[in-house]
Amino acid sequence: MLLLWPAWLHDVGFQLSAAATAGLVLTARPLEQALAARLPGDTAGWWQGWLAPALAVPVAASLWTLPLQLLHFGTVPVYAVPANLLAAPLLTPLTLGAMALAAVALLTPPLLPALLLPLAWLAELLRQLAQAFADLPMAQWQSGRPLPGLVLAFALALLGLVLPGLDRRRRLLAAGLGAGVLALHLLLLSGDQLLLVHQAGTGAGRDLLLARHRGRAALVSTRADGFSCRQAGQLAQGLGLVRFDWALLLDPVATADPGCWQRQAGRVVAYGDGGAPLAMGQRLASPGLAVEALAMDSHALRLHLGPLRWLLLPDRQSLATWRSLTGHRGDDGLWLGFPPRPGERRALLAHGPGRVWLSGAPAASAPLPAGWRASGASGALAAP
Incomplete structure (x- = not known):
């Protein structure tokens, strides 16, 4: 066939x-x-x-x-x-x-x-x-979805256990291989990870930022529509998560399916009464995971992932807010929800952290500096 x-x-x-x-x-x-x-x-x-x-x-x-x-x-x-x-x-x-x-x-x-x-x-x-x-x-x-190499090793272990005619020594080796694959997969799931999924669309596109710490996870989404919710559920399933600890929705347009987000996360924070989801100084937190607003009337956020701190700047207003603040140093990474203009790029190189993620495709005429990565029109980035 x-x-x-x-x-x-x-x-x-x-x-x-x-x-x-x-x-x-x-x-x-x-x-x-x-x-x-x-x-x-x-x-x-x-x-x-x-x-x-x-x-x-x-x-x-x-x-x-x-x-x-x-x-x-x-x-x-x-x-x-x-x-x-x-x-x-x-x-x-x-x-x-x-x-x-x-x-x-x-x-x-x-x-x-x-x-x-x-x-x-x-x-x-x-x-x-x-x-x-x-x-x-x-x-x-x-x-959770194991790495392809782990899946191959697990398949070989299963073959060693179920194929007829193999001696006891080979079956014990297969059992040991299977146990090793399981232990390594669980170890990888328990580690810290930041994942960005970007999809091009009308306007600024759609971004999902998933932070995982010791088997727990939280989500920041720039859209609150049903498609983003279903995509978040698929991400959770692929990472072996039953639910997110919390989800922060930065979309000023209210979701048409709030029940979907409630099923995905233990707590959902979104726009209400025309105000931003988080006021300045407010934190949305669970063990090892937290996000806080850096200013009033801005989406500038700081994400705490275990010992790491990431700046989240989904739009140009949040970038301008960050540039106006003092004490830029000390963050481990920065996510920018759009390709920066030349002046914005110079400011990020001068005052931003060494690791920068961009949503979307950068300008072909300006190669990315060392430590910078872009998702492309539709793609994903992961750290570590």
């Missing part, structure tokens, strides 16, 4: 289907035999006849698709095996019924509505079953 449609290689659905098929072909039968051999007593016949193969199929498919789920979604479906076990009896009549309905639609279309009703009931039952498992606590463990 890839010879005919090479682009399918980049399709997540195709990748998951291919991995699940490989798991069924290579490991479902050995898993079934291993499960059947471990049931004591008089129930071995029943185990071998139904439960062992019923469990082996979803277990094999889940194990082989797990690295791809981590790579693309950063989540682990905790109840995948029991959900598939209960859904399996519904799939055969639904599949055969759909094939029969296709023939009926061609040969005797008037009978289609009457025959469709039983299948509709089965489909609704399957939907309710999936929803019931999705509503269970910890239905998805948000593990």
Whole structure:
């Protein structure tokens, strides 16, 4: 199939289907035999006849698709095996019924509505079953998206554990590799990180600044619309976060979906009654994470991320505010929500920190100084 449609290689659905098929072909039968051999007593016949193969199929498919789920979604479906076990009896009549309905639609279309009703009931039952498992606590463990190299190492570890015919020494090495990958991933998740995601658009575009400290995180967004909220949720999922500690919305236009932001963060601070979200001297804080306003009627902010301090200047008014303040020194970095003009660039070089992030693409005629980075028209920056 890839010879005919090479682009399918980049399709997540195709990748998951291919991995699940490989798991069924290579490991479902050995898993079934291993499960059947471990049931004591008089129930071995029943185990071998139904439960062992019923469990082996979803277990094999889940194990082989797990690295791809981590790579693309950063989540682990905790109840995948029991959900598939209960859904399996519904799939055969639904599949055969759909094939029969296709023939009926061609040969005797008037009978289609009457025959469709039983299948509709089965489909609704399957939907309710999936929803019931999705509503269970910890239905998805948000593990965060590991680095591609870690995913590859984890996949090799899983192969060493599930492929038949390997000796005990190789399986122990595979288990050790898997444990090492997990420990390294958790160590990376617990570190400090600042992430900027910029998307070009009308006006100044859209910026999300995510600060993470020891497994906790907070968010500053220049837009309060629903798209930004959903994008923030995707970022949180990719980093293994259930919710942000707090979210600061700098958009003077009120959000049309406040419930979305409330689901994303424990506390949401936005414009109210025409005033800025934070007054001068006010702080929005949680352990290891804080943001404070530097002046009245300005978006000039200082972000505290563990021991680091970053200046956040989303617009030219906030840059002018920062330039008017005394005591510029002492900040570790500065984010500018727009490409600076020549005079602004000189002021930043003279008084700003050595590390500067820019949202958007800089002018081609002016190369970025050392320590400066730009997101491009649509891109992301991360530190460290």
